[in-house]
Amino acid sequence: MARDALVQEARELLAAMEQALMQIEAEGQDAEAINAVFRAAHTIKGSAGLFAFERIVSFTHIVESVLDRVRNGSQPLDANLLTLLLECSDYIAMLVDAIAARQEEQEPDAERRARLEAALTALLGVVTATPPPPATVAQPQGEPQGKVEVESGESVSSDNWHISLRFSPDVLRSGMDPLSFLRYLGTLGHIVHIVTLPDALPAAAEFDAETCYLGFEIDFASPVDRQTIEGVFEFVRDDSDIRILPPHSKVAEYISLIDGLPEPSGRLGEILVKGGALTESELTRVLAQQAAEPVPAKPLGALLVENDVVPQAVVAAALTKQKQGEEKRAQEQKFIKVEVSKLDALIDLVGELVIAGAGANVVARRQKDVQFEEATQALSSLVEQIRDAALTLRMVPIGEVFQRFPRVVRDISRELGKEIQLVVTGADTELDKSMVEKLSDPLMHIVRNAMDHGIEPTEARTAIGKPAAGTLRLNAFHESGCIVIEVSDDGRGLDRERILRKAIERGLVQPDQQLSDSDVFRLIFEPGFSTAETVTNLSGRGVGMDVVRKNIEALRGEVEVLSRPAQGTTVRIRLPLTLAIIDGFQVMTGEAVFVIPLDLVIECVDVSSHDTRHNILKLRGEPLPFVRLRELFELPEAGEVRESLVVVQYGQQRAGLVVDRLVGEFQAVIKPLGVLFSDMKGISGSTILGDGRVALILDVPHLIQRTARAQAAQSWPRQASALSDR
Amino acid sequence: MPLFATDESGTYRLTGELTIFYAAMLKDELVALLGTAKAPLSLDLSGVEDIDTSGVQLLLMFKREAARRGASVSYSGHSPAVLAVLELLDLAGTLGDPVLIPNAVR
Numbered sequence: 147m148a149r150d151a152l153v154q155e156a157r158e159l160l161a162a163m164e165q166a167l168m169q170i171e172a173e174g175q176d177a178e179a180i181n182a183v184f185r186a187a188h189t190i191k192g193s194a195g196l197f198a199f200e201r202i203v204s205f206t207h208i209v210e211s212v213l214d215r216v217r218n219g220s221q222p223l224d225a226n227l228l229t230l231l232l233e234c235s236d237y238i239a240m241l242v243d244a245i246a247a248r249q250e251e252q253e254p255d256a257e258r259r260a261r262l263e264a265a266l267t268a269l270l271g272v273v274t275a276t277p278p279p280p281a282t283v284a285q286p287q288g289e290p291q292g293k294v295e296v297e298s299g300e301s302v303s304s305d306n307w308h309i310s311l312r313f314s315p316d317v318l319r320s321g322m323d324p325l326s327f328l329r330y331l332g333t334l335g336h337i338v339h340i341v342t343l344p345d346a347l348p349a350a351a352e353f354d355a356e357t358c359y360l361g362f363e364i365d366f367a368s369p370v371d372r373q374t375i376e377g378v379f380e381f382v383r384d385d386s387d388i389r390i391l392p393p394h395s396k397v398a399e400y401i402s403l404i405d406g407l408p409e410p411s412g413r414l415g416e417i418l419v420k421g422g423a424l425t426e427s428e429l430t431r432v433l434a435q436q437a438a439e440p441v442p443a444k445p446l447g448a449l450l451v452e453n454d455v456v457p458q459a460v461v462a463a464a465l466t467k468q469k470q471g472e473e474k475r476a477q478e479q480k481f482i483k484v485e486v487s488k489l490d491a492l493i494d495l496v497g498e499l500v501i502a503g504a505g506a507n508v509v510a511r512r513q514k515d516v517q518f519e520e521a522t523q524a525l526s527s528l529v530e531q532i533r534d535a536a537l538t539l540r541m542v543p544i545g546e547v548f549q550r551f552p553r554v555v556r557d558i559s560r561e562l563g564k565e566i567q568l569v570v571t572g573a574d575t576e577l578d579k580s581m582v583e584k585l586s587d588p589l590m591h592i593v594r595n596a597m598d599h600g601i602e603p604t605e606a607r608t609a610i611g612k613p614a615a616g617t618l619r620l621n622a623f624h625e626s627g628c629i630v631i632e633v634s635d636d637g638r639g640l641d642r643e644r645i646l647r648k649a650i651e652r653g654l655v656q657p658d659q660q661l662s663d664s665d666v667f668r669l670i671f672e673p674g675f676s677t678a679e680t681v682t683n684l685s686g687r688g689v690g691m692d693v694v695r696k697n698i699e700a701l702r703g704e705v706e707v708l709s710r711p712a713q714g715t716t717v718r719i720r721l722p723l724t725l726a727i728i729d730g731f732q733v734m735t736g737e738a739v740f741v742i743p744l745d746l747v748i749e750c751v752d753v754s755s756h757d758t759r760h761n762i763l764k765l766r767g768e769p770l771p772f773v774r775l776r777e778l779f780e781l782p783e784a785g786e787v788r789e790s791l792v793v794v795q796y797g798q799q800r801a802g803l804v805v806d807r808l809v810g811e812f813q814a815v816i817k818p819l820g821v822l823f824s825d826m827k828g829i830s831g832s833t834i835l836g837d838g839r840v841a842l843i844l845d846v847p848h849l850i851q852r853t854a855r856a857q858a859a860q861s862w863p864r865q866a867s868a869l870s871d872r
Numbered sequence: 873m874p875l876f877a878t879d880e881s882g883t884y885r886l887t888g889e890l891t892i893f894y895a896a897m898l899k900d901e902l903v904a905l906l907g908t909a910k911a912p913l914s915l916d917l918s919g920v921e922d923i924d925t926s927g928v929q930l931l932l933m934f935k936r937e938a939a940r941r942g943a944s945v946s947y948s949g950h951s952p953a954v955l956a957v958l959e960l961l962d963l964a965g966t967l968g969d970p971v972l973i974p975n976a977v978r
Contacts, residue, residue: 325928332960355892360928360932
C-alpha cells in the first residue's frame with residue numbers, strides 16, 4: 147500500500163534529518179549535513195504532495211524555506227535554530243503518525259504548529275526585510291530584474307495547474323491508453339499546453355511496441371479541485387508517476403517536480419518553461435544568447451542563472467538530480483525492501499518445515515532403514531541452515547533503537563540543566579526486528595530515569611570530585627543465546643536504605659526480612675514504586691519502571707539492576723535472540739514431555755549419587771537448588787525411575803531441574819500459549835513434536851527465581867510467606 | 873486490419889487501426905521497410921481509422937529511426953483520427969509534415 151510506503155519513507159527521512167541535525171550540533175556546520183536535512187524535508191514534502199496531504203506539505207514547506215536560507219548562507223544556524231528545527235522534525239513526525247492512523251484530516255496539535263510556524267516565519271521575515279528594496283525599485287519597468295532572490299518561498303506567475311505524467315511502461319499492456327486519460331482531462335477544463343516527451347523512446351532494436359515510453363507535461367486551466375484532477379488518473383496512479391501542481395505553486399514545488407522527473411538535465415530549459423517556472427520569453431532570451439555564444443557553449447543551466455531568470459535553487463535541484471540518481475542506484479543494489487509480513491510468513495513456513503522434518507526423522511528411525519535415516523539427517527541439517535538463515539533475515543542492528551538517544555539525551559540534559567554525555571557501544575549487535583519496536587519505550591524510560599534520578603546535578607558532582615559532566619552509556623552484546631542491553635550511568639547509585647524503607651511503608655516487604663542487594667533493587671520495578679523525593683517533569687511519578695519490566699517480560703526477557711553508591715547504576719536487560727524457533731533440549735517426566743531452551747542448559751547429572759535433602763544438591767562442593775518437575779506440575783508418581791538433573795543457568799544464577807528421562811536435542815518451533823494459560827507460571831510456550839504430541843517449553847528464568855526463593859525461604863523459614871509467589 | 877499496401881512510387885499506405893493490437897507486428901514491418909526501401913519514404917495515413925498511444929510511439933520511432941539511418945520519412949494524408957490525436961498531444965509539428973489541417977476538422 148502506497149500510504150504505508152510513504153509513512154515508512156517519511157519516518158526514515160525524519161530519522162536521517164534528526165541525525166544530521168545532531169551531527170551539526172556536535173561537530174559544527176557542515177554543508178553535507180545541512181544538505182541532508184534539506185533533502186529529507188524536501189523529499190517528505192514532495193511525497194506528501196503526491197498524495198495531497200496538505201497539512202504536512204504546508205508545514206514542511208515553511209521548514210524547507212528556512213533550511214534553504216541556511217543552505218545558501220543567508221540564515222545562520224545557531225543553537226536556537228537547531229532546537230527549533232528539531233522540534234519541527236518532531237512535529238512532522240506527528241503529522242506522519244496522523245497519516246499512518248488515517249487521521250490526516252485532523253491537525254495533531256494546532257497550538258504547537260502555530261507556535262512553530264510563527265517562529266519559522268519570524269526568521270523568514272527578518273531576512274526578507276533586510277535586503278533594501280530601493281535598488282529593485284529604481285529599475286525601470288520591463289527590464290530584467292536585478293539579482294533574483296534565491297528564495298523557494300516565492301510563487302510562480304502561472305495561473306494554471308501543471309501536470310506531469312510518466313505512465314507506467316506496462317500501462318498499454320494492462321489495456322489502458324494514456325490518450326483516453328488526456329481526453330477525459332480535457333472535459334474538465336482546458337489543456338492550455340501539452341508537451342509530449344519522446345525522450346524515453348529507444349532505438350528500433352530495443353523498441354517494444356507494447357511498452358509505453360511517452361511522458362507528458364501539461365498546463366491545464368480548470369476551476370476544479372485537486373481531488374477531481376487526481377481522480378482522472380485513479381486507475382494508473384499506483385504504478386505511474388503523476389505529479390500535480392496547483393496554480394501559483396511555490397518555486398520549491400517546481401524544484402521538487404524537476405527532482406522527480408526522469409528526463410536528463412539537458413531538457414532542463416524545456417521542462418522549466420513547460421512547468422511554468424519560466425515564461426517563454428525568458429527562455430527565448432536565454433536561447434538567443436546561447437546561440438550567440440562562442441563555442442564551447444555554456445550549459446543551459448548556467449546561462450539561465452547568469453541571466454537571473456531562474457532562481458538558483460531551481461537550477462541547483464535540477465543539476466544535482468543526476469548525482470542523486472546514481473547514489474540511489476548504488477544503494478538499491480545493496481538492499482531490497484521487503485514487507486515484514488512476508489518475512490513473518492516465511493518464518494512461519496520454516497517453523498512448519500522444522501516440525502515436518504522432525505516428523506520425518508521419527509518415521510525414519512522407526513523404519514530402521516539406514517539409507518532413509520541418512521537422507522532425513524541430510525535434510526534436517528539443511529532445514530537447520532534454512533531456519534538460521536530465515537531468522538537472520540529479521541535481525542537488525544540495535545543501533546536502530548540507539549540512534550534515537552543522542553537527541554533524547556540532549557533534550558533532557560538541557561531540560562534538567564545537567565551536562566550529560568552519551569557513549570554508545572555495541573550498536574551493531576543484532577536482534578530480532580520485532581523486538582526492536584517493543585524495546586524502544588522501555589529503554590526510553592530507563593534512560594530518562596538514569597538522567598533524572600541517577601546523574602547528580604553538576605554542583606553535587608564537582609563537590610564530591612566527580613567530573614562535572616555525567617556519562618550515560620548504552621551498550622549491547624550477545625551472551626549465550628541472548629542479547630544483553632545495558633544502560634549505565636555514573637551517578638549517585640540507588641539508595642538501598644530508602645528503597646527498603648519505602649517498600650516496608652508500602653507493605654511490599656516485611657521489616658525484618660533479609661534481602662540481598664539485587665532483591666532490594668528489583669523492588670523499583672514494583673507498580674507505583676518511586677523513591678524520587680520531588681516529582682519532576684520526566685519521571686518520579688512512579689509509573690514507568692513497572693511498565694519496563696512488563697514489556698521486557700512480554701519479550702521473554704529479564705531486567706536486573708546493579709548499583710553502587712556514588713558510582714552509578716546499570717540496568718541490564720537480557721532478551722532471547724529470537725521469538726520464533728529455538729534449539730531445545732527434550733526431557734520427560736512420566737508421560738509428559740518438556741523442552742528446555744538448549745542455550746540455557748549447562749550439564750546433566752545423575753541424581754541418585756547425590757544427597758538431595760531440602761531440595762538442595764551439592765554439586766562439586768557448590769550448593770545447587772533444584773526443583774522436581776513432577777512436584778511442580780503435580781504429575782502422578784511413576785514408580786522406580788532413575789532420575790536425572792538438568793543444570794540450567796540464566797544470567798548469573800543456576801538451578802537444577804529433576805526429570806525422569808533425558809530425550810535429547812530438538813528444534814522447537816515456539817507456539818504461544820492461549821489466553822487461558824497466560825497466568826501460568828513456569829511455562830513459556832508450547833511446541834509440537836515430530837510424532838504430533840505437544841510439549842511444553844519451560845520458562846527457565848522463572849523456575850530459577852522460584853528455586854532461589856524457595857531456598858531462601860528454607861534458610862529463613864519465618865519470612866517464607868512474604869516471598870513465596872503462591 | 874492495419875497493414876500497408878504499397879503504391880508504385882515511394883508511397884506506402886497505412887490503413888485500419890494503428891493500435892496496441894497491431895503495434896508489435898507493424899513495428900517489425902516498418903523496420904523491415906527501412907532496410908529495403910529507397911529514400912525518401914512517404915507514409916499515407918489517410919486510411920487510419922483509429923490510433924492510440926502505441927501508434928503515436930510507432931510513428932515517432934519510425935521517423936527517428938529513419939533519421940538515424942540517414943533516410944527521411946514523411947507522413948501525409950492524415951486521417952481525422954490521426955489529426956485529432958496529433959492535436960491532443962501537440963505533435964502536429966513533429967508528425968504533421970505538410971501541416972494540412974482540413975477545414976472540416978478545425
